Amino acid sequence: MKAQSKCHRRFTASQSSRTSLLVVTFCVSAGTLFATCGGSTVCTNVPDFTTCVEASGSGTCQMASGVWSVPGTIHIGGNHTITGTANSASDVILQRTATLGANDIMDLASSGLSPTVEWITFDGNRNGISSLTCVPSPTFENPIADLALQDAGAAKVQYVNFISAPYWSLFLGSSGSGSSTVSYSNFGQGFSAHGISRTGPQSASRNAAIQFYGGSGTGAWFNNIAYAGEAAVSEYGGTGGGGTLQYIIGNSINSNRYEEPDGVPGGQIYIQGGVTYTSVADNVINGNYWITSMAQQSNPSEANYTLCAPGTNSDFPDGAFPYGIEGSATGDRYFNNSIIQNLGFGILLRPWNNGSNLDSVEISGYDPFCPEYCTYSPQYIENNTGCSTVANCFTTSGGWPVSMGVAGINVNNTAANQSGTGTVTHLVLDHVRSTSNNKFGISLDHVSGTGYEDTNYSPATSYPYACIESNGTNVNTGTSGNSLTNANYTNICP
Amino acid sequence: MRHFRCVCLSCFFAVGLSAQQTAQTTASPSVVAFMQHMLMSIASPDHDPKISALNEQNLVRLYGFNSQEAASFHSAGQAYAAVIQNYQAQIEASNQATILSASVQVDSAVTALANQLLTAVRPQKAEMIQVYASKVAAATSNGGN
Numbered sequence: 001m002k003a004q005s006k007c008h009r010r011f012t013a014s015q016s017s018r019t020s021l022l023v024v025t026f027c028v029s030a031g032t033l034f035a036t037c038g039g040s041t042v043c044t045n046v047p048d049f050t051t052c053v054e055a056s057g058s059g060t061c062q063m064a065s066g067v068w069s070v071p072g073t074i075h076i077g078g079n080h081t082i083t084g085t086a087n088s089a090s091d092v093i094l095q096r097t098a099t100l101g102a103n104d105i106m107d108l109a110s111s112g113l114s115p116t117v118e119w120i121t122f123d124g125n126r127n128g129i130s131s132l133t134c135v136p137s138p139t140f141e142n143p144i145a146d147l148a149l150q151d152a153g154a155a156k157v158q159y160v161n162f163i164s165a166p167y168w169s170l171f172l173g174s175s176g177s178g179s180s181t182v183s184y185s186n187f188g189q190g191f192s193a194h195g196i197s198r199t200g201p202q203s204a205s206r207n208a209a210i211q212f213y214g215g216s217g218t219g220a221w222f223n224n225i226a227y228a229g230e231a232a233v234s235e236y237g238g239t240g241g242g243g244t245l246q247y248i249i250g251n252s253i254n255s256n257r258y259e260e261p262d263g264v265p266g267g268q269i270y271i272q273g274g275v276t277y278t279s280v281a282d283n284v285i286n287g288n289y290w291i292t293s294m295a296q297q298s299n300p301s302e303a304n305y306t307l308c309a310p311g312t313n314s315d316f317p318d319g320a321f322p323y324g325i326e327g328s329a330t331g332d333r334y335f336n337n338s339i340i341q342n343l344g345f346g347i348l349l350r351p352w353n354n355g356s357n358l359d360s361v362e363i364s365g366y367d368p369f370c371p372e373y374c375t376y377s378p379q380y381i382e383n384n385t386g387c388s389t390v391a392n393c394f395t396t397s398g399g400w401p402v403s404m405g406v407a408g409i410n411v412n413n414t415a416a417n418q419s420g421t422g423t424v425t426h427l428v429l430d431h432v433r434s435t436s437n438n439k440f441g442i443s444l445d446h447v448s449g450t451g452y453e454d455t456n457y458s459p460a461t462s463y464p465y466a467c468i469e470s471n472g473t474n475v476n477t478g479t480s481g482n483s484l485t486n487a488n489y490t491n492i493c494p
Numbered sequence: 495m496r497h498f499r500c501v502c503l504s505c506f507f508a509v510g511l512s513a514q515q516t517a518q519t520t521a522s523p524s525v526v527a528f529m530q531h532m533l534m535s536i537a538s539p540d541h542d543p544k545i546s547a548l549n550e551q552n553l554v555r556l557y558g559f560n561s562q563e564a565a566s567f568h569s570a571g572q573a574y575a576a577v578i579q580n581y582q583a584q585i586e587a588s589n590q591a592t593i594l595s596a597s598v599q600v601d602s603a604v605t606a607l608a609n610q611l612l613t614a615v616r617p618q619k620a621e622m623i624q625v626y627a628s629k630v631a632a633a634t635s636n637g638g639n
Binding site for chain 1: 527528530531534535538539540541542543544545546548549551552553555556557558578581582585586590593597600601618621622625626629630633634636637638
C-alpha cells in the first residue's frame with residue numbers, strides 16, 4: 001500500500017499470542033484505514049492484520065508465521081488477497097479465542113466483495129474452548145462459520161486449512177457476474193504444527209465443512225474433506241440461500257456425518273430444495289462403514305474416536321450413518337462419482353417437501369469434466385447400504401416404507417418425512433453403475449421420465465451401458481407408481 | 495535446502511523411472527498447482543497420516559492408477575513431504591527475503607515432481623490430470639482479485 005497522508009496512533013490491548021502490548025499506527029487517507037503492514041510488508045500482530053484486512057480497496061494482507069489469537073471477528077473490507085506463508089498453509093494460524101466465542105473468525109464487511117484467501121489455517125478451536133467443544137443440537141445449526149463468505153461477489157479460497165470449527169468451517173456464496181470457489185483446501189485432515197497436534201476427528205467441524213448459499217457458479221473443486229459432524233458439502237436452499245449452476249467436483253470425501261449432533265443420518269453431500277442445477281462429479285465419497293454406535297471418546301489415537309459423543313434420535317436407536325449423496329434439488333447432475341462404503345444409501349433423491357416436484361435430475365456414469373479426447377476412469381456406487389445390524393435399516397416391511405428401500409441408488413417421491421406425496425419427473429439414469437450394495441442396487445418409486453438411457457452423453461462409448469450387478473437384489477421390485485419411457489436397462493459391466 | 499531436495503527427488507526418480515515411460519511433458523502452472531494439491535492430499539506432513547492414506551486410496555480410485563502409477567505417486571508424496579518439512583524448518587528461523595527464496599525453491603521442486611509424474615503415468619492418466627487442472631483453473635479464474 002502507498003504511504004498515507006495522515007497518521008495516528010492507537011493504543012490497543014493485547015490481541016496476539018505473540019505480543020503483550022501493541023501501539024498500532026494507522027493512517028487515514030480518503031476515508032480508508034491503512035495499517036502499518038500490507039503490500040510487501042508482512043503483518044506481525046493481529047491488530048495490524050485486522051486493520052489491513054478491514055481496509056477498503058484492494059491489496060495484499062500477509063500475516064507472519066505463528067498462532068494468532070483472534071479476539072473479535074475480522075471483517076474483510078475490500079477485494080484483498082489475505083494470505084499466510086506460501087506453500088505452507090499450516091504456518092499461519094488464525095485461532096478463535098474464548099472472547100470471540102460463537103462468532104465468525106472472519107467475514108465480509110459488506111456484500112459483493114471478492115477477496116482471495118489462501119495459504120492460511122482457520123482454527124475454530126472447539127477443542128480449546130469448553131463451551132464450544134460439543135455445541136448441542138440444535139444450537140450447532142446457528143449460522144456461524146470460521147470463514148463466512150456467503151455474501152461474496154466472487155471470492156476465491158485456495159490452499160486453506162480449516163480445523164476444529166465449533167459450527168461450520170466455510171460459508172460460500174456468489175453474486176454478480178463472478179463465482180466464488182473453494183479449491184485445493186483441507187477440512188478435518190488433522191493438524192500438526194506450531195505446537196498444535198490434532199488427529200483427523202479432533203480437527204473436524206461440528207456441523208458441515210462447507211455450506212453454499214445463493215448465486216451462480218459457486219463451487220468446491222478438488223478439496224479434502226473428512227470427519228465433519230454433518231455433511232462435507234451442504235447447499236442451503238432456504239431464505240438467503242438457493243443458487244444455481246453450482247459445482248461440487250473432484251473432492252476427496254471421507255467419513256463425514258461423523259458425530260451427527262442431531263442423531264439423524266444424512267448425505268455427505270446434501271443439497272436442499274430451492275437450489276437448482278448443481279453438478280456433482282468425480283468425487284470419491286467414502287463412508288468407511290461408519291456408524292455412530294462405534295464411537296468412543298477415550299483415546300484420540302484410536303480408530304472410532306469422536307471428539308463429542310454422537311447425537312441420539314429415537315428414530316435411529318442403533319446409531320446414525322452417512323449416505324453418499326442426499327438431494328432434493330431440481331436439475332441436479334450426478335456424474336461419475338465413486339460412492340462407496342456408506343452404511344446408508346449411496347444416492348437418495350426425493351422431493352424437498354410434501355407435494356413438491358423433483359424435476360430433471362440425472363444420474364450418469366459419464367464424466368463431463370473429462371470429455372471427448374479424455375479417457376476417464378469409470379466410478380461405481382458400490383458396497384453401500386451395509387447396515388444389517390441396524391434395526392429397520394433394510395426392512396421393507398415393519399420399518400421404513402418400501403419406497404425407502406436402502407439402495408445404491410434410490411429415487412422416490414416421499415419427501416423427508418417419508419410420508420409425502422410429491423412427484424419426481426424427467427428422471428434420467430444414464431449408464432449408471434451400482435454394484436455390490438448390500439440390499440438393492442437401485443430402487444425407484446413413483447418416478448417418471450426417460451428412465452434408463454445409454455446414449456445421453458456422447459461419446460460414452462467406453463462404458464455405454466448400465467452396470468447393476470452383485471447387489472443383494474439388483475432392483476427393488478416391491479415399489480410401484482413408476483412411469484418410465486425406458487423402464488429396462490442393458491446390463492453390461494466394463 | 496538445495497542439497498536435501500536433490501537427495502529426496504533422486505529417491506523419487508528411481509521409482510518413477512521404473513514406471514511406464516512416455517514422451518516428455520512439461521507441466522503448465524495450472525497443472526503444477528493441481529499436482530501440488532494431489533501431493534499435499536496424500537503426504538502433507540501437517541496432516542493426520544491416517545486420513546492422508548485414505549486420500550491416497552481415493553486418488554488411486556479416481557484416476558484408475560495401476561500399481562506402478564500408484565507407487566510413483568506415493569514416492570513423489572514422500573519427496574514432497576520432505577521438501578515441505580525442510581521448508582518449514584527454514585521458515586521458523588528466517589526473515590521474509592529468505593522465506594521468499596525458499597518458497598521459490600519449493601515451487602521448483604514441485605514443478606520437477608509434477609513433470610516427472612506426468613511421464614511416470616500412462617498418457618491417458620496424464621491427460622486426465624491436465625484436463626482436470628484446466629477445469630479448476632477456468633472455474634477459479636473469475637474469482638478473487
